[in-house]
Amino acid sequence: xxxxxTMALFRTREIGSLRHASDLVLGIGGAESNVAIALQRxxxxxxxxxxxxxxxxxxxxxxELRAEGLQxxxxxxxxASTGLMVKERPTSASxxxxxxxxxSAGSHLNADDIPSGWIEDSALLHVSGITALISESxxxxxxxxxxxxxxxxxxxxxxxxxxxxxAPAEHAGHILRSFxxxxxxxxxxxxxxxxxxxxxxxxQIAGDLLRGGCxxxxxxxxxxxxxxxxxxxxxxxxxxxxxxxxxVGAGDAFVAGYLSGMLHGLDVTDRLRRANAxxxxxxxxxxxxxxxxxxxEIERFVHPSGDPVA
Ligand code: KDG
Numbered sequence: 001x002x003x004x005x006t007m008a009l010f011r012t013r014e015i016g017s018l019r020h021a022s023d024l025v026l027g028i029g030g031a032e033s034n035v036a037i038a039l040q041r042x043x044x045x046x047x048x049x050x051x052x053x054x055x056x057x058x059x060x061x062x063x064e065l066r067a068e069g070l071q072x073x074x075x076x077x078x079x080a081s082t083g084l085m086v087k088e089r090p091t092s093a094s095x096x097x098x099x100x101x102x103x104s105a106g107s108h109l110n111a112d113d114i115p116s117g118w119i120e121d122s123a124l125l126h127v128s129g130i131t132a133l134i135s136e137s138x139x140x141x142x143x144x145x146x147x148x149x150x151x152x153x154x155x156x157x158x159x160x161x162x163x164x165x166x167a168p169a170e171h172a173g174h175i176l177r178s179f180x181x182x183x184x185x186x187x188x189x190x191x192x193x194x195x196x197x198x199x200x201x202x203x204q205i206a207g208d209l210l211r212g213g214c215x216x217x218x219x220x221x222x223x224x225x226x227x228x229x230x231x232x233x234x235x236x237x238x239x240x241x242x243x244x245x246x247x248v249g250a251g252d253a254f255v256a257g258y259l260s261g262m263l264h265g266l267d268v269t270d271r272l273r274r275a276n277a278x279x280x281x282x283x284x285x286x287x288x289x290x291x292x293x294x295x296x297e298i299e300r301f302v303h304p305s306g307d308p309v310a
Contacts, residue, residue, distance in 0.1 A: 004032025005106025007083035008057035029288035038256030038292040047071035077105035110137040111144040133166035158183035160192040237272035249288030254279035
């Protein structure tokens with residue numbers, strides 16, 4: 001299961017500044033629900049919990065997540081609006097993201113929002129550093145969720161997912177570390193891992209986390225692939241060579257690919273291959289989650305000359 005903020009998302013259709021955009025596409029986006037959708041498509045039954053405003057955009061969020069087959073536990077907040085994210089493509093090779101989420105319904109998440117039994121009955125809880133930094137109550141909410149998961153023997157997955165717009169690095173570092181130290185599986189890029197302890201390099205930080213009890217540290221290197229540090233090995237996997245259109249959401253698809261592989265009993269090498277394929281496919285079209293693949297699509301991508309798929 002996942003917990004987090006899902007926002008309404010406007011993106012420009014054409015390349016160029018938002019200042020002159022005349023046509024916007026409305027959708028939704030949120031790191032944790034992106035992971036949830038991707039997991040669901042990969043055959044893992046998944047639930048999402050979060051707050052939305054009592055407004056049309058909140059309804060849009062909930063409707064879209066339900067349409068993807070997720071079990072949705074939405075808390076409607078009459079006091080706040082659904083958060084908003086706007087994406088532009090200033091050039092064909094770049095994407096910029098703007099948030100309108102301060103004081104949003106999603107940021108009002110708190111520990112009382114999470115019903116008893118909901119976490120305890122899951123195989124895995126996935127949370128991210130975004131929720132840890134959007135507000136104090138949201139941080140307390142997912143912190144309590146992580147503690148409940150650990151007490152119930154539920155696996156905890158944490159994606160550092162640092163957003164500098166939410167908190168400066170010096171404030172964020174120790175908060176994110178407190179979540180990483182309580183997770184079984186930690187995902188992050190090299191800079192995100194360094195944020196946890198600026199005096200150490202990513203491999204040393206992975207070692208520190210493993211000694212503290214984490215099971216696996218998954219280092220996301222974008223186009224350069226990924227590596228998994230576990231107590232007795234380091235497994236590396238190259239990325240796929242693709243034409244990148246939009247990288248936003250690729251990290252979430254990667255996480256879902258990895259977690260689904262783990263829950264499906266794949267070894268680390270095959271989990272990484274699936275994860276890299278999910279990230280690559282996501283980068284090849286616009287939208288934060290729409291291109292998240294099914295298993296059959298991964299198979300076609302990885303073995304393009306294979307027999308036609310019925
Ligand atoms: O990882 C993709 C996310 O960045 C996006 O969908 C929205 O949750 C989001 C965020 O805060 O950036």
